[in-house]
Structures are given as C-alpha cells and as structure tokens.
Amino acid sequence: MAGPDNSKKQWHTLDKDLNRINRVEQATFHVARPMVGLGVALAFIIVAGLAAAVLFGGQQGSAVVIAAAALGAYMAINIGANDVANNMGPAVGANALTMGGAIVIAALCESAGALLAGGDVVSTISKGIIDPSSMADSRIFIWAMMAALLSSALWVNLATWIGAPVSTTHSVVGGVMGAGIAAAGFATVNWASMGMIALSWVISPLLGGVIAAGFLWFIKARIMYQPDKIAAARRWVPVLIGIMMGTFATYLSVKGLKKIVSIDLPTALLIGVIVGALCYIGSAPLIRRQSEGLENRNKSLKVLFGLPLVISAALLSFAHGANDVANAVGPLAAIVHANAFGEFAGKVNIPLWVMVIGAFGISFGLILFGPKLIRMVGSQITKLNPMRAYCVALSAAITVIVASWLGLPVSSTHIAVGGVFGVGFFREWYHEKRVGETARAKASTRIAAEERRRRKLVRRSHFMTIVAAWVITVPAAALISGGVFYLLSHLLT
Template identity: 40%
Template sequence: MDIYDLFFYLSLGAGFLMAFNLGANDVANSMASAVGARAITVRQAVFIAGILNFVGAVVLGSHVTATISKGIINPAAITDPKLLMIGMFAALLAAGVWVLIATLTSLPVSSTHSIVGAITGFGLVAGGPSVVNWLKMGGIVLSWIISPFFAATIAYLVFTHIRKFILYKRRFVRQVRRWAPFWVALTVILIALSFLYKTPVGKSLNLHWSHSLALAVSLSVLTYLVTRSFVSRMILDEEEGAEGVELVFRKMQVGTSCYVALSQGANDVANAIGPVAAIYLIAKEHQLLAKADVPLSMLILGGVGIAIGISVLGHKVMATVGEKITTLTNTRGFAVDFGAASTVLVASNLGLPVSTTHAAVGGVVGVGLARGFHAVDFRVLLRIVAYWVATVPIAALTSIVFFVLLKWLCYS
C-alpha cells in the first residue's frame, strides 16, 4: 500500500466524520422549527430526517461533484499532487473537528463555510495568497449578512400576514379556510422550483425556465383545489378556535420540513464527499481535475453518515434553533421554513453563496421580532453569530496545523 492508497482510506473515515457532523448540525436545522413548535417530537424528527437525508444523498445526490469545494482555491497552482492530497485530507479533518465542536456546544454552524475555510487554510500554506479566490471568499463573508437578513425579512412578512388576516380576525377559522390553501399553493411553487433548480436530478432535466414555471404553477393550482377541500374537512367546528388554525399549519409545517431535509441530503452531501472524491481522483490519476465522478458507494457512505449524525447528536442543535432563540408555534414555524427555503432558492440561483443554517436561524429571529424585541433571546443569538464569524478562521487555522504536521510526517 503506497501513500496515495493510505490517504484515500483515511479520507473515507474523515469523510464519514464530516457527513456525521453534517447530519448532527446542518441537517438538524431542517427539523428544528417543527420540533420547537411541537409539530413533531425529537424522535420523529430524527427518524424522518434520517431517512429523507439518506434518500436525498444517495438517490438525488450528484454523482459528479466539484473536487475543490466552491472553487475557493486554484489547484493548478499546487503542482505536487501528493501535497494537494495531503492538504485536502487536512481540510476535511479540520472542518469535521470544528463542526463537531460546534455541535457538542449545541450551536449551529455552516458545514459549507467550514470546509471552505479549511481549504483556504491549507491553500495559503501550500500555494500562497494568490492561490485563494478572494472574491469568492468575500461573497461568503457577505452571506453571513445576506442570508439571515433576507430569511428574517421573509419570515417576518409571512407571519405578519398570517397574524393580520387569520389570527387577528374574529372568525379566524373561516379565514384559515380561505388563506391556508393559498400558502400551501405558494409553498408548492417554491418546492417545485427548488427541486428543478437546486437538486442534481432536477438540473439534469434541463427544462427551459418557462416550462419549469408552468409546471410549478400547474402543480400549485392543483394543490390549491385539493387543499381547500382538505382544510374544510380538517376543521369542522368554528369553536375549535386558534387550535384549529395551528392544526392546519402543523400539517403544512411538517411538509415543508420534510422537503428541506430531502433537499439538504441531495445538495449538502457534496460538502463531505467532495474532498474525498478529490483524494480518490489524486490517488487514482495522480492529478486533480475540476470535476470528479463520485462512486455510488461514496454517496452511500455520506448518506449513512448524515443519518447517524442526526440520530446521535441532532437533538442538540434542534433544541437551540427550535426553542432557545424564541418561542415557536406552528404558524410561526411555517413562516420560518418558508423564509429559509425561499431565501436559499433565490440566492442560489443568483449565484450568492448562502447557508441553509444561516437562513434557518434568520427565519426564527424574523418571526420572533414580529412579536417584539423582547421575544428574541439575543444572548443565544450573539453566541450563534460569534460561531459563524469564527468558523472560517478557526477551520483555516486548524487545517494549517494538520497540514504542516502531515507534510512533515510524509516528506521527512
């Protein structure tokens, strides 16, 4: 066994660690608002998210992934393939360790930003400042502001509308029969467009934007008609009051949370498997190309890691996002999911590097602020933001330490 084979097998373990942390931290956000609003229990959330993320990663996940995450460095500037392989392994290990630390302290961080920071760290040492795409890094820094701000704004507006036109009306059961089908139909448009533009399977269809929009609108109209009948049967008595309203939005919230979990499995598995694919390609070809074919076995490894991660440690981040920032109900939780999903969809199609984690937290803050500043625990929020800001530099420094040690061991 040569050094290339050794690092490939080690990278499988590091990739599994990263996937585990992805499930425990990032993916837990998909179910946090549903758990916080008591739409489902933690055990149900773990079961649902574990299955949907595994399916998303293995069935919908891309078999071709960018080997250098987010194009943050130029691999051509590092001519020694062994050095590049060591660096990718150090980055994968460093990112995994940082996300694990954040998870154990129950704070949500972005796995995407962790791996980007780690790759930047070894890139600086291996190739110098010129090897780093600083424009891309600037976009990542901006995303710390962009994604939570837009998600908070959308969630604020959605919940304000629900409160004004449903909860504050005298006959709000009649109002929920009128407005719930509208919000479900709007959510279906969001989900359909997200599937077509965000998931690898949807992108492979290569539909023209007009066809995609027509398909999404057609599904939403059909959904609107079905939901009107369903809501009328669900709430039979005007005396059910606010509980009847929350019951309707509870069903809607579980549906949106399930979609987010499925989508995260399809899209975020590349954060764990991308660097492994890079090491696999270097070990096999002794060079690194821009894209790498990912064997199904690697996607399965990532899917299993994500599922186990959310099962073992997912409850920690769920509790922070779903319960400690502000008190959530089903109407508020639906607004959170809608704000986060729409932010990620719009921003990703505009080419902005956003994090689902940041969007989810922003959505929770938005619905909290709709009830006033007193409704948000800013101490918890400040701790979360501090971890966001620290993610890139800490992952970079940890990656540098691992890279220097591994380089000394391999070249001495």
C-alpha cells in the same frame, strides 16, 4: 410469631437492597449513555475505513484513501449532528413532530436526497475557492484536501458541542482555503469567490428573517386577528399551502434534481406555478373538512398548519441531502480521483460508495447527536408554534431560490436560523406595538425598563453565540486546516 416478623424484615431488607442496586444501574446507564453514541460513531468511522480498504486495498496509495474515507465518515456524522437541526428544529419546537419522528423522517429524507438526487459531479474545491493548478503535485493536493476534511469536521464538532448551529459548507470552504494558503500561499485563493461567500453571511440570514417575518405578519393580519378566524383560515391556508408546494417544487427542480435532469430557473419557476396551483385546488376541500367544528380561536389554527409543516420539513431534508452532502464529501471525492489518476481536477464524479458514506454518516450523526441542536433551533432561541415554524420553513425555500437567481452561495443553516430570529424579533416588535397602543389608551399604564427587558421574546445570549460562531467559522476552519496541512506535510515527507 417471631418467624413471620423476621421473614418480613428479611424481605424488607431485600427490597431496599434491590432498590439500591436498581438506582446504581440507572445511574450507570445515565453516565454511560453518551459513551454509547461515541462508540457507535467510532464503529461507523472504522467500518468506512474498512470498506475503503476492501475496495482499494491492493492499489497504490490505498492508505491515503482509507484515511480519507474515515475522515469523510467523521465529517458526515458531524453534518448530521449539526446541520440537519435547521430543517427539523422548527417542526419539533412547534410540537408538530416528536423528536423521534423528526429523526426518522430526517434520516430517511436526507439519505434519499443524497443517494437519489445528489449531484454526481461536484466542485471538489468548493466552488473555486483555490486554484488546484497552483499545487506542486497531486500529493500536495491530497494533503490539502485531507486537512480540509479534518479541520472542517473538527470545527463543526466543536460548534455542536457548544450548541451553535453553523454552516458545514462554510466550514469546508474555510478548510479548503486554509490548506490552500498553507500549500501555495495567499495567491492561490480566489478572493472574489470568498467575497461573495462573506456577502452571503449577511444577506442570507437577513433575507430569511425578513421573508419569515413577512409571512408571519400576513398570517396574523389575514387569519389570526380576523373576527371569524376559521373562515379566514379556509380562505388563506390553501393559498399558503399552494405557495409552499410551488416554492419547494421550484427549489427541488433547481437544486435537488441535478443528477436526474438539469433544469434552468425559468422552467423551474413554471413547474412551481403549476404544482402550486394544483396543490391549492387539492388542499382547499381538505382544509374545509379539517376545520369543521373547530372553535373560533388561535389555538384551533395550529391543527391546520401541522401537516404542511411536517411536509415542508421533509422536503427541506431531502433538498439538503441532495446538495450539502455532496459539498461535504467533495474533498473525499477529490482525494479518490487524485490518487487514482495522479492528477487533480476542478470537477470529478462522486463514486457511489462515497455518497453512501455521506448518507449513512448523516443518519448516524442525526440519531446519536442531533437532538441537542434540534432543541436549540426549535425551542431555545424563541418560542415557535406551527404557524411561526411554517413561516421559517417557507422562507428557507424562497431564500434559496432568490439567492440562486442572484448567484449568491448561501448556507441553509444561516437561512433557517435567520428565519427563526426573524420570527422572534417580529413578535417582539408586534408585542411592543400592541403594548404601546394599550398604554396610550390607558395613560396611567407604565411599564418599567426591567419589565420590558424581561418580556424580550428572543434569547440574546443564544443570538450572540450563534452570530459569533457564524463570523469565525471560515477563519477558524482555515487556521485549523493550515495547521493540519503543516503537520501532514512535515510528518509524511
């Protein structure tokens, strides 16, 4: 009997040891997982530099282009980690998409937007922020663009680390401005353009929030609080789908198809009306079929908004890839042009390999580091469901169109996050209104101040962090850029 007992003890001891080894392996994997992302990102940056070396290795100034390509790849990774969360966050927060599904859709749509519809001509100095003729020579201009690339990437990286969604376009603007001031003084900055950008900091999130809140009010009044919710949904959801598709058709016509064809705003609006009408006609029988057998309650309505929300998120990502990627890699295109021709220009063609770096860099950044900001936008500011997230996506597209009509340079980040805040604050106001009506109906009902604060539906700490990051984005990127330009100009001369 001693033999079998000893055998059982040995196997029991071995199981314990294997379990300990398994726990050590799991802990090691958990600790090393962040390092894998950093390693893949570093490998992509090195590959981008090597690709530039293959293309320009035998040419004069190739070292500058190689370094700029690596910085452009670093910037693109940070765009994917931070900016893309604004498009996918609401859909993930509303559980219309899983995190994995959102990352796959965003990576494909962002890359397609950049490569298929990305503008082949871009303002390399971010919409006239500085006057390139004020630079002493092309070498100074190249250093300024290098400083702008590095500083904007560093700032977006820091913002991602602290969990603040910021505008990558505004980061580039701040970087270009700071380098321009360091190179040629304050007179080189187009302060009128800077004033318009500062104005957009206020207008775009407010407009996005108001439009999102307005659509949420409409959905509550016309669908959610109707006696027969399903009948109301059959009437109004196709209308909302038509508005969404018409808005995105106009949006993409104005902002996303510049490389294929140039369309003015009136023509784009006509295209939007036609597409919206066709989508309304096509979606009405689908919604009627989908709503059959649903219970007459608000939870059933989420099913009807799921697919439109996923489509809107994909279209937002496509449009973002077509526009913001070109703006981010603009300084890289400017460096390539200045190095090749010995001169600088306000507008240059973006080489295909530069757009490839931008497209793939965004995909890598989104896959490796994007989930943190997606969760922040989608669930940590306020609670979203498909109806609320749909309002955010629709308000983003409408706000961009209105801003284009007004001639305002806006940030998709500010608009989308402003829409999330607008939905959250509207819910607070609506909840307080209903609580007040209940309290008046029952005079004995009183709610303590502490309980009212607890019932706030928007997290104030995230609100203050994000607004503070927005306010300091341009000056912070400008200060970093000025310092980088000073180091470059003194180390390389």
